Amino acid sequence: MRRVVVTGLGPISPIATGKDAYWRALREGRNGVGPITTFELGDCPVTFGAEIKDFDPTRWMDGKEAKRSDRAIQFAVAASKLAVEDAKLDTKSMDPYRFGVYIGTGQGGIETSFNNFKTMMEKGSRRVSPYFIPMMISNMSTAYVAIVHGAKGPNLCIVTACATSLHSLGEAYHTIVRDDADVILAGGTEAALRAISIAGFASMKALSTRMDSPETASRPFDKDRDGFVMGEGAGVLVLEELEHARARGAHIYGEFVGYGTSCDAGHITAPDPEAEGALHATRHAMRMAGWSPEQVDYINAHGTSTGLNDRMESMMVHKAFGERAKDVVVTSTKSMIGHCLGAAGALETIASFQAIEQGYIHPTLNYTTPDPECDITLSTGRGVEKKVDRMLVNSFGFGGHNGVLAFQRFV
DSSP states (O other): OOOOOEEEEEEHHHHOHHHHHHHHHHHHHHHOOOEOOOOOOOSSOEEEEEESSSOOOTTSSHHHHHHHHHHHHHHHHHHHHHHHHHOOOOOOGSSSGGGGEEEOOSSHHHHHHHHHHHHHHHOOOGGGGHHHHHHTTTTTTHHHHHHHHHOOOOOOOOOOOGGGGHHHHHHHHHHHHTOOOOOOOOEEEEEEOSHHHHHHHHHTOOOOOOTGGGGGGOTTTTTTTTOOOBOOOOEEEEEEHHHHHHHHHHOOOOEEEEEEEOOOOOOOSSSOOTTTHHHHHHHHHHHHTTTOOGGGGEEEEEOOHHHHHHHHHHHHHHHGGGGGGSSSSOTHHHHHOOOOOOHHHHHHHHHHHHHHHSSSEOOOTTTTSGGGGSEEEEEOTTTTTTSSSSEEEEEEEEEEEEEEEEOOOOO
């Protein structure tokens, strides 16, 4: 069977841009959550989030193209360029039809949609931008990235809410294994941190309302958690067939060895209270990897800081690992970068590779009060120095979409 390795990492996050800066920020325990300053909130009941405040799209694309693209597209292009640069990938020398792009998004160009709807209501339909549709549709991020890099191979935009980018990585893995591509830029992008999305999630009572202390609002697995904190950004990884990577002398961060996916088929927003869907995805990923529960060192959890998810995910860890559940170190990157929705899984996978590469598991911030229903071993404080050979990354989305990835040290 063809083997798949990770050779490039490209994060655009609320705490840092680029792999090295991102990993430094994770080690520092940098908190990306604070009052929103980059747009008007109106009467939104929640006024904080994890923003990217210094993003300049013209650093990554022509000024004219930047004006004709949604923020989600801009993030995707930037993250893809970082990943390609990190991989030292010479895209011009590659067979373009063996080079693909799988970048998903949960909400696509929601800011573009809102602005053009407002224009139509206030000024009439003839004032709607001719670029509205290509700026808004979800697949345009993956199309733009393909254009930028000349990737003419398989090209998909997966949309599975908060599991989007993890599913994008998993499906890209299968595409390389079945010999339909040698290299795929895979991940997700999201720029939904805008008033309309905040209003919608707040109306659902899904967001934290810790207005007096926003920096402590994202507190996964803590007993006093009261909802998630919205974030934004993009994460793109270079997935590459092993012999292709070896032939060009690529640095290999780790090997992609398993992918499990399932659907709860129970509720449009709430996870399965018995964690059966997440458990199936976890067991399938480990079975594909050829691992026993005793071999897993680390889990980067979905860890949203919501009552339902964190309880369900903790239950899943105990069901999957049994008596060894407390031996597996768990962390949630969302405690630092918020919930980046369709980009979450990719950004958290990039964070996870710090564990294999540097032997360091970043902390889960704001964990002060243990919850008996979340009886797992969290990395807290200054993080955990630990040799990690095998790790899982979880993402679970609205609609009951579950995804789990398995990675191991390349030897």
